[in-house]
Amino acid sequence: MEDRIRLYELVTQNGRSASPYVWRIRYSLAHKGLPYESVPLGFTDIAKEFGGRFKTVPVIEHGATMMAESWDIAEYLDSTFPERPPLFGSAGERATLRLLENWIGIEILRPLFRLYALDIHNSARPEDRAYFRSSREGWLKGMTLEAFTADRTARLPQFREGLLPLRTHLARFAFLGGSTPNYADYMVLGLFQWVATVSTLPLLARDDDVLRSWLDRGFDLYDGIGRDSKMQPLFE
Amino acid sequence: MEDRIRLYELVTQNGRSASPYVWRIRYSLAHKGLPYESVPLGFTDIAKEFGGRFKTVPVIEHGATMMAESWDIAEYLDSTFPERPPLFGSAGERATLRLLENWIGIEILRPLFRLYALDIHNSARPEDRAYFRSSREGWLKGMTLEAFTADRTARLPQFREGLLPLRTHLARFAFLGGSTPNYADYMVLGLFQWVATVSTLPLLARDDDVLRSWLDRGFDLYDGIGRDSKMQPLFE
Numbered sequence: 001m002e003d004r005i006r007l008y009e010l011v012t013q014n015g016r017s018a019s020p021y022v023w024r025i026r027y028s029l030a031h032k033g034l035p036y037e038s039v040p041l042g043f044t045d046i047a048k049e050f051g052g053r054f055k056t057v058p059v060i061e062h063g064a065t066m067m068a069e070s071w072d073i074a075e076y077l078d079s080t081f082p083e084r085p086p087l088f089g090s091a092g093e094r095a096t097l098r099l100l101e102n103w104i105g106i107e108i109l110r111p112l113f114r115l116y117a118l119d120i121h122n123s124a125r126p127e128d129r130a131y132f133r134s135s136r137e138g139w140l141k142g143m144t145l146e147a148f149t150a151d152r153t154a155r156l157p158q159f160r161e162g163l164l165p166l167r168t169h170l171a172r173f174a175f176l177g178g179s180t181p182n183y184a185d186y187m188v189l190g191l192f193q194w195v196a197t198v199s200t201l202p203l204l205a206r207d208d209d210v211l212r213s214w215l216d217r218g219f220d221l222y223d224g225i226g227r228d229s230k231m232q233p234l235f236e
Numbered sequence: 237m238e239d240r241i242r243l244y245e246l247v248t249q250n251g252r253s254a255s256p257y258v259w260r261i262r263y264s265l266a267h268k269g270l271p272y273e274s275v276p277l278g279f280t281d282i283a284k285e286f287g288g289r290f291k292t293v294p295v296i297e298h299g300a301t302m303m304a305e306s307w308d309i310a311e312y313l314d315s316t317f318p319e320r321p322p323l324f325g326s327a328g329e330r331a332t333l334r335l336l337e338n339w340i341g342i343e344i345l346r347p348l349f350r351l352y353a354l355d356i357h358n359s360a361r362p363e364d365r366a367y368f369r370s371s372r373e374g375w376l377k378g379m380t381l382e383a384f385t386a387d388r389t390a391r392l393p394q395f396r397e398g399l400l401p402l403r404t405h406l407a408r409f410a411f412l413g414g415s416t417p418n419y420a421d422y423m424v425l426g427l428f429q430w431v432a433t434v435s436t437l438p439l440l441a442r443d444d445d446v447l448r449s450w451l452d453r454g455f456d457l458y459d460g461i462g463r464d465s466k467m468q469p470l471f472e
Contacts, residue, residue: 090325095414178331
């Protein structure tokens with residue numbers, strides 16, 4: 001019998017999973033058909049739960065193994081469960097995805113934080129908000145979350161234009177991974193899931209049909225793990 | 237006996253290969269260990285050579301097959317020579333590389349054209365220059381190549397910053413493809429080869445050691461197909 005996997009997650013006040021990195025692992029576990037027990041944590045639970053050993057989620061526990069960092073976890077899942085569908089079909093695919101992760105971080109994740117930093121704060125559990133604000137305003141060298149996001153509506157057009165590489169690809173393929181989803185899909189779906197958890201500003205234009213079709217397919221994956229009634233609308 | 241491959245290339249006045257897309261195929265042919273005959277063309281030879289059938293190079297000819305588009309050629313090489321080292325180790329690797337190609341096109345290739353459009357003109361064969369100027373100034377809605385590139389030195393810092401995803405990756409791996417090069421390396425090496433053919437402005441900062449080491453390794457590949465005495469310096 002396989003050891004049970006526990007996945008430590010970050011949740012908002014409404015209980016929805018709220019970390020783009022955790023979503024990658026949720027999709028990865030589903031891709032491999034691995035059941036797991038979810039352990040929901042708020043921002044301020046993380047340091048307490050792990051006694052300082054891990055500062056971020058996802059964290060997984062599997063037998064004697066306990067580890068953080070979504071990328072390392074994905075590699076661990078592939079090496080530990082080689083009989084299940086691989087996340088990385090070749091060494092070159094793994095390396096190329098890791099390179100892509102850098103671009104996605106800079107061109108999508110970072111701009112999303114600029115759009116939604118205050119929404120993340122407001123959707124956090126009340127007891128987590130002061131910590132979130134002070135740590136993030138520290139990153140921002142003292143700028144308030146309100147000031148940081150004040151011009152966010154004006155930033156939307158440029159953000160949307162930055163998704164052109166995705167649209168070009170999805171005009172040709174059903175998934176970022178080609179005819180079937182791969183970790184590229186999970187990275188980007190995870191970002192949109194994160195937005196769907198916290199958003200008070202629709203991210204995408206009504207007529208963005210290529211992205212809409214892919215998001216529909218993506219959110220339907222694995223019996224729709226990405227779908228629930230708490231999702232905020234992604235489209236205008 | 238295998239049919240001989242002919243590769244139609246774009247060359248500058250000094251005879252050096254001058255298309256980033258052709259360089260991808262030069263590296264791809266070397267990766268697969270496939271010999272080929274090079275057919276050098278100038279900008280204005282292309283339409284004549286192919287009677288309008290192809291407007292861009294690379295074009296390869298192999299037996300009864302004649303085809304353009306670097307991506308299609310790479311796929312053709314893998315499917316036609318399955319016994320040789322694959323360019324794409326898995327279907328997911330192929331799709332991920334094609335997605336990456338979109339980002340590279342927007343984040344690297346397009347800014348490079350902005351830096352080097354006039355240098356490309358000046359390095360072309362004299363008989364190709366009027367065509368290059370009028371076609372490209374047409375793309376630019378009448379702006380001259382001189383005006384388009386006038387502020388290029390001021391654009392260098394932002395361009396260099398845009399290479400951060402590559403640097404982050406190459407701090408971990410010998411090649412973009414991981415421990416061995418893959419098509420990601422060939423796409424980006426091809427861009428730097430293009431710059432090395434035409435440049436009168438060193439692209440990279442003297443202290444950019446991570447990129448420098450990778451470029452050294454990359455240009456050494458396959459007995460140094462990327463190295464010759466006509467290369468312009470890439471570093472300040």
